[in-house]
Amino acid sequence: MSFLQVQGLAKRYGDAAIFDRVDFAIEQGEFVCVIGHSGCGKTTILNILAGLDVASAGVVVMDGREVCGPSLERGVVFQGHALMPWLSVMSNVAFGVRSRWPQWNRLQVQLHCQKYIDMVGLTGAEHKKPAQLSGGMKQRVGIARAFAIQPKMLLLDEPFGALDALTRGNIQDELVRICAATRQTVFMITHDVDEALLLADRILLMSTGPGARIAETVGNPLSKPRMRQEIHHDPRYYKVRNHLVDFLVNRSKTYQLEEYRHEARRRRRV
Amino acid sequence: MRQQLLAGVISVLLLGLAIGVWHLATLPKSGAATVDSEYAKLVGAQAAAGSKSAFPTPVDLGRKLLDHLREPFYDRGPNDKGIGVQLAYSIARVLLGFGLAALVAIPVGFLIGMSPLLYRALDPFIQVLKPISPLAWMPLALFTLKDSNVSAVFVIFVCSIWPMLINTVFGVASVRRDWLNVARTLEVSPVRKALAVILPAAAPTIMTGMRISIGIAWLVIVAAEMLVGGTGIGYFVWNEWNNLSIANILSGILAIGLIGMALDLLFSRLQKAVTYAE
Ligand SMILES: Nc1ncnc2c1ncn2[C@@H]1O[C@H](COP(=O)(O)OP(=O)(O)OP(=O)(O)O)[C@@H](O)[C@H]1O
Ligand SMILES: [Mg+2]
Numbered sequence: 001m002s003f004l005q006v007q008g009l010a011k012r013y014g015d016a017a018i019f020d021r022v023d024f025a026i027e028q029g030e031f032v033c034v035i036g037h038s039g040c041g042k043t044t045i046l047n048i049l050a051g052l053d054v055a056s057a058g059v060v061v062m063d064g065r066e067v068c069g070p071s072l073e074r075g076v077v078f079q080g081h082a083l084m085p086w087l088s089v090m091s092n093v094a095f096g097v098r099s100r101w102p103q104w105n106r107l108q109v110q111l112h113c114q115k116y117i118d119m120v121g122l123t124g125a126e127h128k129k130p131a132q133l134s135g136g137m138k139q140r141v142g143i144a145r146a147f148a149i150q151p152k153m154l155l156l157d158e159p160f161g162a163l164d165a166l167t168r169g170n171i172q173d174e175l176v177r178i179c180a181a182t183r184q185t186v187f188m189i190t191h192d193v194d195e196a197l198l199l200a201d202r203i204l205l206m207s208t209g210p211g212a213r214i215a216e217t218v219g220n221p222l223s224k225p226r227m228r229q230e231i232h233h234d235p236r237y238y239k240v241r242n243h244l245v246d247f248l249v250n251r252s253k254t255y256q257l258e259e260y261r262h263e264a265r266r267r268r269r270v
Numbered sequence: 271m272r273q274q275l276l277a278g279v280i281s282v283l284l285l286g287l288a289i290g291v292w293h294l295a296t297l298p299k300s301g302a303a304t305v306d307s308e309y310a311k312l313v314g315a316q317a318a319a320g321s322k323s324a325f326p327t328p329v330d331l332g333r334k335l336l337d338h339l340r341e342p343f344y345d346r347g348p349n350d351k352g353i354g355v356q357l358a359y360s361i362a363r364v365l366l367g368f369g370l371a372a373l374v375a376i377p378v379g380f381l382i383g384m385s386p387l388l389y390r391a392l393d394p395f396i397q398v399l400k401p402i403s404p405l406a407w408m409p410l411a412l413f414t415l416k417d418s419n420v421s422a423v424f425v426i427f428v429c430s431i432w433p434m435l436i437n438t439v440f441g442v443a444s445v446r447r448d449w450l451n452v453a454r455t456l457e458v459s460p461v462r463k464a465l466a467v468i469l470p471a472a473a474p475t476i477m478t479g480m481r482i483s484i485g486i487a488w489l490v491i492v493a494a495e496m497l498v499g500g501t502g503i504g505y506f507v508w509n510e511w512n513n514l515s516i517a518n519i520l521s522g523i524l525a526i527g528l529i530g531m532a533l534d535l536l537f538s539r540l541q542k543a544v545t546y547a548e
Contacts, residue, residue: 052451070454082448086470086546095466096456131547149456 001064003028003185004049004153009058011044018044019212022058024204026153029183033196035244036206037252042189043079046155049187050076063152072100075151077159079189081142083130090126093117093145100149116144119174121167135162140171147178156188160195169228172198180225193244197237198226205247207255215255216247289328296327326517334517335524348500349509356506357525360495363419363502364487364533367426371483375431376476379438380464383472389439396435404429404490408497418498422491429490430483437479441472473544481537488530503529 002025009022019041026032034042047053049060051070060067062074075096083092093113098104104112117126120140130138139162146154160168176199179186190196196203200220207215221236231237326334342354382388404425411421445468453463495504503526510518 050455052454070451070457072455072457074455076451076455078448078451080448082446082452084449084452084467084470085548086473095452095458099456099458099462129547145452 002026003030003063004187005059005061006045006049007059007061009045009048009060010056011041011048011053012056017056017211018209019206022212022214024214024217026185026187028185031179031184031186031188031199031201032204033188033190033200033202034204034206035190035193035196035248036212037208037248038191040206040209040212042206043157046076046157046187046189050074050155052076072096072149073152075146075149075154077139077142077146077154077156079157079161081130081138081162083138083141083145085130088127088129089117089122089133089141090114092130092141093148096145096149113144113148116148117141119147119178120144121170121174136164136167139163140167143171150182153185153187156186158189158191161191168195173228175199176226193241193248196244197222197240198228198231203244205244205252208252213255215252218244293328296325324514324516326520331517331520334521338521351501351506353503353506353521353525356501356503356522357529359501360491360503361529363423363495364426364484364491367423368430368484368487370423371427371431372434372480375434375479376438379435379476380442380468382435383439383442384464384468389443396432400432400436404486405493405497408494412498418500422494422498422502425494426487426491430487433482433486434476434479437482438472438476441475441479442468444475445471470544470546474541474546477537477541477544481534481541484533484537485530488526488533492526 004026006022006024010020011018022045024032034045036042044053048055049062049067051067051074067074084095087095090110090113093116094109097109097112101109101112114126117123120143122137122140122144125133125137130141133141139159143156143159146156160171163171172195178184179199186199188199197220202220203218204214205216205218207213218240221240222231222234338353342352343358344350344352345355382392407428408421408425411424412418415421415424449467449471450463453467458467491502492504492507495502496508499505499508503522507519507522507526510516510522
């Protein structure tokens with residue numbers, strides 16, 4: 001049995017099905033990326049995995065237990081960084097750490113937080129308020145906050161969307177390193193095909209809604225460790241990349257139609 | 271910086287102009303004017319005859335203000351207390367009524383803001399009670415509480431509760447979903463969520479409500495004290511009307527304005543202290 005299992009997941013608002021019959025599984029230590037067009041329901045799926053939203057149908061089982069509410073076992077990096085503007089960087093990170101280890105004293109909390117603030121390259125900005133940070137720095141605080149509680153699973157909603165190429169590269173490298181070191185299980189949403197190929201072991205491609213599905217699952221053929229500077233020298237890189245881009249440009253829209261024809265044909269045969 | 275200086279100069283000039291016009295208008299007129307006998311009886315023969323206006327000149331007022339400043343806290347019986355004593359009574363009533371209102375409005379507002387059910391259930395009551403002039407409660411308060419002092423405090427309580435309650439409800443109900451979701455994923459206890467997330471998030475809105483409330487309370491206390499009498503700056507002004515001391519009335523009005531400004535300034539400071547930049 002997989003570490004995370006999603007079966008028959010659907011979300012409807014009234015009659016409109018955002019997505020429908022979504023099935024996938026994630027193994028312990030696996031890094032899975034989801035790619036799909038804006039509005040197809042990626043954030044909604046992530047919120048359901050986090051326990052923040054409830055599905056209209058289907059179940060999510062993590063580590064043998066059904067997900068039925070938010071938990072410290074799943075760390076979330078939100079699409080809008082969701083920092084508390086009245087708290088400093090340190091306090092924002094410490095906010096989660098205190099919930100996770102309530103028995104820790106101030107020094108322990110501070111040392112632990114400092115480690116993660118250093119990790120995302122914000123050393124020296126501990127006492128700044130979010131309003132004094134750039135968009136990318138805010139996003140990094142969000143990342144530090146989620147990592148610092150050492151969850152069993154990380155849920156990342158376009159965590160690098162607001163970052164410049166250089167910072168993004170640095171944090172991606174950092175993420176690769178941490179995930180390799182801790183065998184962290186990650187579910188991440190991205191719009192960036194190259195990012196997915198760098199980070200993910202497996203890439204889920206979502207078709208465009210309404211009634212979106214996981215249309216394809218693409219295993220990453222590039223072997224680990226993957227280096228940002230090197231992966232595009234791999235002859236397989238452009239093949240997968242073209243496959244993914246082609247999905248986004250063409251197949252994501254026609255998928256629904258194809259699926260419908262298949263279904264109709266199948267029914268005729270019966 | 272330059273604009274600030276210019277604004278200051280204009281303010282001083284305007285004040286000077288106002289005092290100048292006032293001075294000219296209250297200059298003693300020569301020659302007997304036709305005098306209405308009723309009016310003469312009311313303001314005194316000398317004033318009515320026109321040798322001196324009943325309305326004080328700026329200098330009269332200045333002298334009066336100096337008297338008040340020299341001895342603000344004297345107390346010579348029920349109808350003769352220093353302006354400082356009267357102001358202290360009013361401020362004490364306002365702070366007491368306002369403080370009690372805050373103790374009720376903020377926790378109750380928290381509950382209503384967090385529970386849509388409670389919001390729906392209580393909204394009609396709030397909508398009906400809110401527009402009632404606080405002074406309309408005065409007779410009822412005097413009848414049930416049987417004490418003019420307590421009644422005045424009660425009226426302040428009633429008038430300051432609504433802006434605080436409504437702003438607290440609004441502030442608590444409109445805390446960003448994201449922040450609540452963060453608290454949920456971090457399994458924060460309800461008490462910690464209320465104190466560490468909702469309270470700081472809603473604090474600027476709550477503070478705005480408190481600032482509006484203290485302003486209204488200071489407006490209402492003057493009227494309330496004119497009604498209940500005895501002590502307070504409202505009573506002072508009313509009493510000086512009976513004594514026909516326009517200079518004292520003006521001193522009272524000026525004091526009311528200055529204290530009102532000070533209260534507003536205090537709360538604007540507090541508001542700034544809890545406001546966060548996003
Ligand atoms: N309360 C709601 N009522 C009706 N429809 C909703 C509601 N909330 C979200 N939706 C719809 O659900 C769909 C999925 O939204 P979601 O935020 O999951 O998209 P997404 O795939 O994360 O998009 P993006 O890539 O732009 O972040 C959207 O089409 C949106 O219009
Ligand atoms: Mg999204």
